[in-house]
Amino acid sequence: MEVGKVRNFVFLAQSGAGKTQLAEAMLFLAGVTKRLGKVDDGNSILDFEPEEQKRRITISTSVHHFGWKKHLLFLMDTPGEDNFQAEARLAARVADNAVFVVDATDPVKVQAEKAFSLVKEFNLPCAIFINKMDRERANYDQALEAVTNAFGIRTVPVAIPIGQEADFKGIIDLISYKALLYSDDESGKFQTGEIPADLKDRAEELRANLIEFAAESDDELLEKFLEGEELSPEEIATGLKAGITAGAFVPVCCGSGLKNIGVQLLLDLLVSFMATPEERGPVKGKNPASGEEEEREPTGEAPASAFVFKTLIDPYAGRLSIARVYSGTIKPDGILLNVNKDFQERYSNVFVPEGKGQKQISEAVAGMIIALAKLAETRTGDTLSDPKAPIVYPMPEMPHPVITYAVHPKTRQDEEKIAAALAKLQEEDPTIHVSRDEETRELLLSGLGQIHIEATVDKLKRKYGVDVDLSLPKIPFRETIKAAKKGVIYRHKKQTGGRGQFAEVHFDISPLPRGEGFEFEEALVGMNVPRNFVPAVEKGIREAMEKGPLAGFPVVDVKVRFYDGKSHEVDSSEMAFKIAAIMCFKKGVSEANPVILEPIMELEITVPDAYMGDVIGDLNARRGRVLGMDAKDGSQVIKAQVPLMEVQKYALDLNALTGGRGTFTMRFSHYEEVPPALAEKIIAATKQEQEKEKK
Incomplete structure (x- = not known):
């Protein structure tokens, strides 16, 4: 496969805009599927996880590929929901282009603003598809104006709708300047015809606008345009491609993913006008030895390199690493260096993802999205490269967890399996954070939101058979004192026949500044207490500090001065002094205004x-x-x-x-x-x- 024939793009949108349905229509048109998958019917091949089908939203980035007009296209369908924004960020990191899907009935929610920020952050050439033109309250003009103003971009319509809501039946292709009228059978088939009379003036105005934008992208074309000469279709195409790939403007088309209207024009747009890996230019990374910046040319002759942006783990089949190839050619049965781990990974087959499945291929070139199975040390964010020419590509900053729950396994069997299961889920989702609070002894699960946590718990049960309950974590309260207590005395005496127990300790207890912890001062004078018992006294105090007198929380910011005591030649022991210290400390803290x-x-x-x-x-x-x-x-x-x-x-x-x-x-x-x-x-x-x- 020639690099110039490869296109990859990331679908971005707010949740509910219909990007997965649009992707399903693309796969159907390209002949990958025999019927049009429906998200609402639960038979989408991209939203295949049970958690996605249950909630009717995309939770995990799904990758597929298809051929269109002798080109190989890779699509990455990402979540629009905030709880899973890390998935979209990683996919945008490796994409060459973006398709931003807009809901014609509700074009710009907060999620849309956050999703489009990825287009700007990663400087992606972008096409906008105004979707759901067949729905009630759909309004193309309002949607176009809303995204133009909200995202601060120059939009160039390349298609406008013929009818809206229930009357939506086709589009006007402003590039070919033809009307495309679609059948009602969701096949995507259409007939070309004359532009309706009531839309002709507007179509002429927008086509002139499109040609002007095309001319702006090239000095020679601009000069020709300003002199009043007509641009040829080839010149218009050249100008449009230059402007789109440079990010100077964003083409806007429209349609319905559910009715399979307008999708073919979007596919043509992707092939003809969006950036190839070569047009995106060399990829920057770092030499792991010197730390100096290096570049890799996106050609088949350059040393091989790829970035792993997703990990899938099947309880039975094992780990699958999904990577974007940036340079070189990757063939089966080879060795790639995991530069981050300095570990040589041996692999056998090279696959391309197909939603839930994979297809084996003979080679992969720059721009392709591939899957490698059972890599021993490779995780999301790692760079794989030719061992003779190592390079490291940067991992984008991930969003930080914002909500934490305590996880309680329901049975002893769940408790035994939970650590390994959570570790595997962390490999798939690097935004999950798992920790154990040593004080409260709770296992804590942190994530990007309530839905994120709930989906993680659902996966835990489905994939690994671990059933848990969630609760808010216990607050790690502390206890301390506000007043000093001098001369606290406690005598421990026990006689039960034979050798008894005897120890007496005298403490001064006082508060320390906040955050100082604990201070023990041995200030004994004389030989009332043999010095070999001092460690036992300190040990007893530290043990007593684990549970304070008010509610059993640890005691902090306290100083204990051990200045006197009494002992017995026969009955005194380390245990006796430890017990005396515990009781004396508790007595003193209780009398020192604990809070x-x-x-x-x-x-x-x-x-x-x-x-x-x-x-x-x-x-x-x-x-x-x-x-x-x-x-x-x-x-x-x-x-x-x-x-x-x-x-x-x-x-x-x-x-x-x-x-x-x-x-x-x-x-x-x-x-x-x-x-x-x-x-x-x-x-x-x-x-x-x-x-x-x-x-």
Whole structure:
């Protein structure tokens, strides 16, 4: 396969715009499928995961390929839902082009703005398809105006609809300047005809506009245009391609993926006007040895290199690494260097993905999306290259988890399997974060949103047979003291026949500044307590600190001065002094005005200016403290400190408060005292929970 005959593109859109249905229509038109798959009927070959069929949304990027007019096209159908934005980001990272799908009935939601930001971030030549022209309330002009204004782009219609809503029956192709009238059987077949009289003036105006944009892309064409000479169809095509691949403007076509109308024109557009791997130019990476920037030419003669942007794991078939080939030729039965791991991966077959399945091929060139099976060390984000010419391509920054749940296996068998199962899910989805809180002993699962967490739990059960319950994580409260207590004395004496137990310790207990932890001072004078018992005393204190007197939370920021005590020649022992230290510490802390501390988180919240007042008011209601605000690209960045117990589900609340336009990051800052009224509720709730556990 010639590199110049390869095209790849990523589908981007807000959730519900119909991009998967449009992709299904493409595959049907190209003869890949024998019938038009329907997302709503649950028989889409791209949304094949049960979690996707259940929710009727794309959750995981699906890759397929097809031939069109002697070209090989690779499509990447990505999620539009915010919870799975990392999938779209990774696919956009490796794409040469983007097809942005717009819902003609509701063109620009917040998700659309976020999705289109990937086009700009990765500088992708883009075509827009205004979809669902057959639906009620569909309006081409309003949709076109909405995306032009919202995305700040120069749009160039290359097609306009013939009719709208129930009357939608075809399109006017402004490039060939013909009317395409479609049959009602969803076959994609059409007849060409004359442009309807009521649309002729508008079609002429838009075609003149299209020719002007084409002329702008080339100095010679512009000069010819300005002199009033007519451009040939070839010259118009040359100018359009130059402008589109350079990102100077965005062509806009329209249709219905569900009715298979207008899809053929989009396919022609992709083949004729979108960028080839060669037109995208050399790919930049780094030499792993020197750290210097290097380039790879997207040709078959260059050293082989590929970037792994997705990992699939089948419980039975094993790991499948999905990669974009950037340079060289990759053939079966070879060795590629995983540059990130400095590990040589031996592979046997080379495949191209076909939704759920794969097809074996004899070679892969730049621009192609391939799958390699059972690579030992390779994970998402790794670069594979010719061992003799290593290069590393950068991994795009992934969104950070914003919500965390505690995971509770339902049975002992689930508990035994959960660690390995979650590790495999992490390989498939690098935005899942799994950790264990050593203090609360809870297994924590963090993700990009509620749907993300729920879908992960569904996969955990379906793929690995692990059933779990979710709950909000326990807050890691602490206890400390506010007052000093001098001269705390405790005598441990036990006589049960034979050798007894005896130890007496004298402590001064005082608070330390917040965050200082624990300080032990041995200040013994004389020989009342042999020095060999001191370590046992300190050990006893540290053990007692694990559970405070108020609610059993760890005690922090305390100093203990061990200044005196008593011992017995026969009955004193390390165990006796350890017990005495534990009891003395508990007694002293209880008398030193103990309080509960809560973790305070530092939030950095980015919201549009219009929502700033609402967000600040909400933070105040959460006992938050606003530290400052900075303006950034039409938004406000609010920095605040808020108790963790008030923001455990902040991702959902901020989304509701800002219509999905707000984002935030959160990290631990410090501990602060809990207000007395709230502390009483925490103590009562903790004791009630402890009683339940005893039963």
